[in-house]
Amino acid sequence: MASLIRSESDGEILTVYFTEAKILDELVIRQCQDELIRMLEKTQEQNVILDFRFVKFLxxxxxxxxxxxxxRCKEFKIALKLCNIDKEIEKVFKITGLNKVLDICATNEEAAASFKKKGFFFRK
Incomplete structure (x- = not known):
């Protein structure tokens, strides 16, 4: 099965992109979770951004x-930010209160800058 996520690193921040526009099916969700957790287990970065720019349905x-x-990020001492969330999905985050549980930023650049502001960079 093809990967549902792709990632890139600048040495301090690991940015993960979902490649599917619709994350609806249980098998897709399970595969995304498994891939993300494997990535978290292997990464050297302690700052991770989940970029939702391609996701339209969740x-x-x-x-x-x-x-x-x-x-899992907390267990691994990894700071997690979400960004580029579709407006309709963002409404669901607000209704469910997840916007208070998850750290959500408007853009990738804002998420990266917020790590620096809050002193989240553990490595130099």
Missing amino acids: SSSALGMLIRVQK
Whole structure:
């Protein structure tokens, strides 16, 4: 099965992009979660951005996956930010209160800058 995420690193921040526009199916959600957790286990970066620029639809099960990924980030002492979330998906985050649980930024650049502001950079 083809990867549902791709990533790039600048040496301090790992940015992960979802390649699917619709994260609805349970198998897709499980694969995304498994790929993300494997990536978190291997990464040297302690700052991770999940970039949703290609995602247009997200199921409620996918929201649960994000909570599980955030929990793993805490276990690995990784700071996690989300960005480029579609306006309709952002409404769901607000209705469910996830916007208060997950650290959401408007853009990738804003997310990267917020790591520096809050002193999240652990390595130089």
